[in-house]
Amino acid sequence: MPLLEIKNLHARIDDREILKGIDLVVNPGEVHAIMGPNGSGKSTLASVLAGREDYEVTDGSISFDGKDLLEMEADERAREGLFLAFQYPVELPGVSMPTFLRQSLNAVRAHRGQPELTAAEFLRTMREKAALVELKDDLARRSVNEGFSGGEKKRNEIFQMALLEPKLGVLDETDSGLDIDALRIVSEGVNKLRSPERGFVVITHYQRLLDYIVPDVVHVLVDGRIVKTGGRELALELEDKGYDWIGDPAEASAA
Amino acid sequence: MSTAETEYLSDIADQEYAYGFVTDIDAETLPPGLSEDTVRFISAKKNEPEWLLEWRLAAFRHFMKLLEAGSEAYPQWAHLRYAMPNFQDISYYSAPKQKAQYESLDEVDPKLLETFERLGIPLAEQKRLAGVAFDVVMDSVSVATTFKEELSKVGVVFCSFGEAVQEHPELVRKYLGSVIPHTDNFYAALNSAVFSDGSFVYIPAGVRCPMELSTYFRINERGTGQFERTLIIAEKGAYVSYMEGCTAPQRDENQLHAACVEIYAHEDSEVKYATVQNWYPGDENGVGGVYNFVTKRALAAGDRAKVSWTQLETGSAITWKYPSVILKGDDTVGEFYSVAFTKGKQQADTGTKMIHLGRRSSSTIISKGISGGESQNAYRGLVRIGPRAEGARNFSQCDSLLLTDRCGAHTFPYIEIQNPSGQVEHEATTSKIGEDQMFYCAQRGIPEGEAVKLIVNGFAKEVMAKLPMEFAVEAQKLLAIELEGSVG
Numbered sequence A: 001m002p003l004l005e006i007k008n009l010h011a012r013i014d015d016r017e018i019l020k021g022i023d024l025v026v027n028p029g030e031v032h033a034i035m036g037p038n039g040s041g042k043s044t045l046a047s048v049l050a051g052r053e054d055y056e057v058t059d060g061s062i063s064f065d066g067k068d069l070l071e072m073e074a075d076e077r078a079r080e081g082l083f084l085a086f087q088y089p090v091e092l093p094g095v096s097m098p099t100f101l102r103q104s105l106n107a108v109r110a111h112r113g114q115p116e117l118t119a120a121e122f123l124r125t126m127r128e129k130a131a132l133v134e135l136k137d138d139l140a141r142r143s144v145n146e147g148f149s150g151g152e153k154k155r156n157e158i159f160q161m162a163l164l165e166p167k168l169g170v171l172d173e174t175d176s177g178l179d180i181d182a183l184r185i186v187s188e189g190v191n192k193l194r195s196p197e198r199g200f201v202v203i204t205h206y207q208r209l210l211d212y213i214v215p216d217v218v219h220v221l222v223d224g225r226i227v228k229t230g231g232r233e234l235a236l237e238l239e240d241k242g243y244d245w246i247g248d249p250a251e252a253s254a255a
Numbered sequence B: 001m002s003t004a005e006t007e008y009l010s011d012i013a014d015q016e017y018a019y020g021f022v023t024d025i026d027a028e029t030l031p032p033g034l035s036e037d038t039v040r041f042i043s044a045k046k047n048e049p050e051w052l053l054e055w056r057l058a059a060f061r062h063f064m065k066l067l068e069a070g071s072e073a074y075p076q077w078a079h080l081r082y083a084m085p086n087f088q089d090i091s092y093y094s095a096p097k098q099k100a101q102y103e104s105l106d107e108v109d110p111k112l113l114e115t116f117e118r119l120g121i122p123l124a125e126q127k128r129l130a131g132v133a134f135d136v137v138m139d140s141v142s143v144a145t146t147f148k149e150e151l152s153k154v155g156v157v158f159c160s161f162g163e164a165v166q167e168h169p170e171l172v173r174k175y176l177g178s179v180i181p182h183t184d185n186f187y188a189a190l191n192s193a194v195f196s197d198g199s200f201v202y203i204p205a206g207v208r209c210p211m212e213l214s215t216y217f218r219i220n221e222r223g224t225g226q227f228e229r230t231l232i233i234a235e236k237g238a239y240v241s242y243m244e245g246c247t248a249p250q251r252d253e254n255q256l257h258a259a260c261v262e263i264y265a266h267e268d269s270e271v272k273y274a275t276v277q278n279w280y281p282g283d284e285n286g287v288g289g290v291y292n293f294v295t296k297r298a299l300a301a302g303d304r305a306k307v308s309w310t311q312l313e314t315g316s317a318i319t320w321k322y323p324s325v326i327l328k329g330d331d332t333v334g335e336f337y338s339v340a341f342t343k344g345k346q347q348a349d350t351g352t353k354m355i356h357l358g359r360r361s362s363s364t365i366i367s368k369g370i371s372g373g374e375s376q377n378a379y380r381g382l383v384r385i386g387p388r389a390e391g392a393r394n395f396s397q398c399d400s401l402l403l404t405d406r407c408g409a410h411t412f413p414y415i416e417i418q419n420p421s422g423q424v425e426h427e428a429t430t431s432k433i434g435e436d437q438m439f440y441c442a443q444r445g446i447p448e449g450e451a452v453k454l455i456v457n458g459f460a461k462e463v464m465a466k467l468p469m470e471f472a473v474e475a476q477k478l479l480a481i482e483l484e485g486s487v488g
């Protein structure tokens, strides 16, 4: 059974259609990369998967681990094991990281029928996962994302993913804003989370990330449609030639 | 048995003795109406000295003048909507209720009990608050006794206002009205004429009060009534931290509450005053809630005196309250930290006044307003730098968080600078609880209600952290409970 199966997905915001018929299948253990020009709808796809209410799904279906994803509220999807690492993580002033993470982790654990962690167990787990992405100790004590640098926010997202151990991780431009060392560290963190059961959708503009997180499949999203799908060499080709050579998306889908 | 314990137990015995005269006491509840006789009656009931009666009468005459002036003299500037109370419809004296309303907790509204439960309020305390008959538990006897003993060892006086009038009349006479004269405002005049009871605190020179003083532990607590009067005096170099109120929901048939709190801080003293206010806000239409019109003021009289007000306001249908500090001495410090949460049809107009008179006096104002439902929540604050206040400084930060589209948040800062060297900094923000923030929490598996609590607690944290430890945990729980159903 596929982990994620998107069929003919159409979504709009206000009166503007942004996703215009997306088909995508991610099997357990696979890493799919999605590339595409600015404004093509990559973050929109991620938001629709995560259940953001601003977007209206007008057609199509999404099944996640055999369940109808569109039937679930955003928080339910998260507890079911869908994790989105945000392109722009928001700040929660005054909400301490441990408070937030403990609530989050316990919500997810309760859903899986696991007992709540004691304070000591939680702190141990937190320390362990923070080490995975070399998150600085003091960040884990501050308010969620407040005053974090761009790179620290991204690192924090992957740290949270490690903590919540989702079935599917959707990474929206996690590489942007990371310096070279951080990119390596964060990628290694993601690689450690790869497993035969877990899938990833990695949204990126740069081939470099895919040197570290080697994808099984690469998709090109242009103007709300997947216009090309290939192996990891497709990413190299895009890096070389840009998106223009793929041609007009309407033509491509007509072809 | 120690003498203090003996004393305490005989106190209890006295109360039981008084209980025997139930009919008499009941008969002494005054019918509604306000006249000079009312004031004389109250003063006589309390066995007050002549000077105090005169003091009350002066206030009474002033109040009647204001009342005759009609709506012109009535405070109307606040951002509040309600009908002016009819002061002849109120009963100004009723003997302390000795008789329990209920025989057991089973008779009490289960919803109220559930709230107590969630706040973690001990059983005996639950009974007291709900008005259930209960035996004096040995536990609380010893707590109260140890408490009194320890305080008297260092010369701290902590008792009811009525007791202080009897036992320390010279102190009461010297300080009563020295910070809030009866002419101060409409409700201060009323309170001065008819005040019921309240607390009295005296910290001698150089003494650091060995524990947090809380109304919660005051032995003679019997429901302080609707016109509470509190007086706190810190002598030179003294320190005290005082906590008023409790997180448990407090019901009261009296709609009008007009309290006065005066703090007199001498040279090098420090007074911290914390309040949790959770009076009945009325039903979903705002009917029956308490009108809470409070005058709270501190005089930082001596050099380097320091006073801070910290408050969590969640209750009452209408709140009108501006805990203030007059920074008279040089290098004095005034602080105001406030969280005001309104929901349903509640209205709050609260803030502070920092009056800088002394050189290099400094003040900090941090106000966090949270509005839910259809409530109206206003911050009103005055910072005045007097002509002599060379080098005075103020920092004000007023943040408002809106939980719905139907509520209102308002900020009215008044700044008067009469000395060019004064520095005043004012920051204000208003934000709607962020959809982005809510979505972020949801994406981490946190349900909506929990997410609101997290975000609001985060918003209020800076102020909540200023509450004494004993209060902070309860206060946070209270805020969480109040938040339920306030969004949407």
Ligand SMILES: Nc1ncnc2c1ncn2[C@@H]1O[C@H](COP(=O)(O)OP(=O)(O)OP(=O)(O)O)[C@@H](O)[C@H]1O
Pocket (backbone or CB within 6 Å): A013, A018, A036, A037, A038, A039, A040, A041, A042, A043, A044, A045, A054, A087
């Ligand atoms: N809330 C919104 N309101 C209006 N338009 C929106 C909204 N969100 C997205 N859009 C529009 O939808 C289109 C797709 O945006 P999206 O963020 O999905 O692009 P993207 O592929 O992630 O781009 P980038 O590579 O720059 O991150 C853009 O034209 C954007 O302006």
Ligand SMILES: [Mg+2]
Pocket (backbone or CB within 6 Å): A042, A043, A044, A087, A172, A173
């Ligand atoms: Mg994007």
